[in-house]
Amino acid sequence: MKKILISCLLIISSCGGKKHAMGVAKTGQNDNKTFVTAESLDAEPPYGLEKVRKMLTIKKGDLLNYASMNDTAYASLSLRERFTYHMINPEQYAQTCTIYFPKDDEYKQIAAQLPRISEGFTWGERQWKFFSTNRDSVIALMEECIKKESKVGLNFKRVIEYLDAKEIIPLLVNTYNNGRNDHGLLTVLMLLMKEGKYAPFLATQLYQKLYANENASYKSNTKFNSENERFIVELATSYHHATTN
Amino acid sequence: MLLAGCSFCYSQANNNFVLVPAGKYTIGKKGYLTNPLRTVQVDSFSIAPYETTNRQFEAFVKATHYQTDAERRHDALVFEPGLKEFEWISDTTAYWRYPNGKSRGGIEKEMDHPVTCISYHDIMAYCTWAGVRLPSLEEWEIACRAGTTTDYFFGDSGAFIGQYANVWHGRDHMMADTMDGHMYTAPVGSFKPNAWGLYDMYGNVFEFCTGKLLPDEGNTLAHARGGSWWCSKNACNFFNSYDIGRVNIRASFSNQGFRVVKMKKGKG
Numbered sequence: 001m002k003k004i005l006i007s008c009l010l011i012i013s014s015c016g017g018k019k020h021a022m023g024v025a026k027t028g029q030n031d032n033k034t035f036v037t038a039e040s041l042d043a044e045p046p047y048g049l050e051k052v053r054k055m056l057t058i059k060k061g062d063l064l065n066y067a068s069m070n071d072t073a074y075a076s077l078s079l080r081e082r083f084t085y086h087m088i089n090p091e092q093y094a095q096t097c098t099i100y101f102p103k104d105d106e107y108k109q110i111a112a113q114l115p116r117i118s119e120g121f122t123w124g125e126r127q128w129k130f131f132s133t134n135r136d137s138v139i140a141l142m143e144e145c146i147k148k149e150s151k152v153g154l155n156f157k158r159v160i161e162y163l164d165a166k167e168i169i170p171l172l173v174n175t176y177n178n179g180r181n182d183h184g185l186l187t188v189l190m191l192l193m194k195e196g197k198y199a200p201f202l203a204t205q206l207y208q209k210l211y212a213n214e215n216a217s218y219k220s221n222t223k224f225n226s227e228n229e230r231f232i233v234e235l236a237t238s239y240h241h242a243t244t245n
Numbered sequence: 246m247l248l249a250g251c252s253f254c255y256s257q258a259n260n261n262f263v264l265v266p267a268g269k270y271t272i273g274k275k276g277y278l279t280n281p282l283r284t285v286q287v288d289s290f291s292i293a294p295y296e297t298t299n300r301q302f303e304a305f306v307k308a309t310h311y312q313t314d315a316e317r318r319h320d321a322l323v324f325e326p327g328l329k330e331f332e333w334i335s336d337t338t339a340y341w342r343y344p345n346g347k348s349r350g351g352i353e354k355e356m357d358h359p360v361t362c363i364s365y366h367d368i369m370a371y372c373t374w375a376g377v378r379l380p381s382l383e384e385w386e387i388a389c390r391a392g393t394t395t396d397y398f399f400g401d402s403g404a405f406i407g408q409y410a411n412v413w414h415g416r417d418h419m420m421a422d423t424m425d426g427h428m429y430t431a432p433v434g435s436f437k438p439n440a441w442g443l444y445d446m447y448g449n450v451f452e453f454c455t456g457k458l459l460p461d462e463g464n465t466l467a468h469a470r471g472g473s474w475w476c477s478k479n480a481c482n483f484f485n486s487y488d489i490g491r492v493n494i495r496a497s498f499s500n501q502g503f504r505v506v507k508m509k510k511g512k513g
Contacts, residue, residue, distance in 0.1 A: 092322070092333075092335065093320070093322055093492065093493050093495075093496035093497075093498070094492065094493075094496075095322070095331065095333055095475075095492065095498055095500070096451045096469045096473070096483075096490030096491065096492045096498070096500070096501060097331075097451075097472070097476060097480075097481035097483045097488075097490045098331060098491075098492075103276045103277060103278065104276045104277075104278055105276065116331060116481075118491075119463070119466070120465060120466050120491065120492060120493035120496065121493070122331075124335065125334070125335065215478060215479075216479060217478055217479050217480065217481075217482045218330070218479075218480055218481060218482070219482060
């Protein structure tokens with residue numbers, strides 16, 4: 001298992017994902033370190049990536065400048081380039097508790113919610129609007145990237161949740177089954193079923209524990225084991241069938 | 246130096262600082278990689294019992310004509326009920342006198358509330374003027390814990406948080422929550438203090454600290470602790486003794502504030 005995880009990290013790193021500073025360097029638990037690093041990777045879409053990077057001459061966090069691309073520059077981008085821009089460049093300050101506090105046993109868990117990770121920035125109004133206004137195109141572009149890379153970046157997962165993109169469930173399941181180490185995908189599947197108020201999921205103890213319980217929070221999680229893994233994947237597949245038939 | 250001393254007397258009047266003796270203290274939480282359970286040695290320090298108020302910040306602005314980041318950049322982020330979890334909205338009219346934007350009212354009758362909608366950068370300017378400093382991450386936790394090693398200074402269960410802190414009691418942020426009488430900030434000292442007489446260590450506003458979590462952390466990020474009026478047990482659940490938040494040093498939110506530590510003589 002350890003070898004598989006380390007191999008997966010090497011593959012992920014070669015795909016050019018963008019890593020957030022997570023504060024895991026000091027852990028002696030290689031399994032957890034590998035897991036947390038992989039779970040925090042953002043996807044970097046290839047569409048005009050270099051062009052967008054060059055246009056982002058205003059360095060994020062500079063003391064006197066803003067993180068967002070100005071309107072004129074933004075208007076010159078194609079839809080695909082805008083997709084890349086939004087995915088790699090959150091524009092709005094993230095609030096203080098938008099920080100992921102990894103624990104030393106993350107790799108043994110399936111989280112109820114996707115980690116709130118930021119380098120001080122999150123998506124702003126213009127960006128959420130872009131995702132929702134161009135929902136079908138955004139989903140299609142994410143599908144293209146996921147198929148090519150066989151992985152789903154954390155930024156993609158958050159947009160999938162935001163767009164309630166249940167049509168993408170089969171691709172998420174296939175991607176998960178390729179490596180079976182991205183617990184965040186199981187989280188996304190659960191979030192889609194929750195958002196869709198899928199009755200068979202809402203009736204489970206898992207749903208009660210992670211989302212409905214009085215003390216359920218963004219820190220809630222459940223044990224990662226083959227039983228929970230299979231249960232979530234099978235239920236999400238049924239949910240997809242139910243919504244498409 | 247003399248000016249700084251005078252302004253300090255003015256701004257911190259009636260704020261009897263709590264002396265924390267030098268010594269070894271247990272901080273952190275078992276299993277937390279960025280704030281692990283450990284013992285730290287600190288020098289003595291004196292920390293304000295209350296968060297810095299609008300009245301104190303106004304004295305600074307009147308004396309220096311300082312313009313905050315939010316006033317100059319028009320990029321403050323504000324809250325109103327109806328937003329999804331962790332969502333804030335940009336409001337170009339918001340700054341410390343109108344922490345949630347002009348349409349949501351000013352602070353004229355809230356001068357004893359903690360000042361908010363200020364950035365870490367603004368706070369540094371205040372501290373320089375007032376001759377005070379922020380607590381370090383370790384000092385804040387030592388002061389908050391008041392000798393305890395539990396998750397909260399009142400035990401391991403958060404069930405009694407409402408007695409000690411102005412937090413969000415709603416299940417989510419879609420509806421207004423005034424269960425404890427306050428939707429946004431409360432006057433400082435409205436809730437029970439910890440054993441050392443420090444008020445609002447949890448809730449009301451996130452309190453900025455100095456220090457880094459990681460050696461390679463960028464200089465555009467600052468840390469704040471203790472949770473805020475926005476925080477709920479179902480969302481971030483940050484009103485505890487171990488969590489550490491992070492935000493851009495130029496960001497202005499209406500749930501960010503600070504409390505100060507006295508400068509030692511000769512270190513001003």
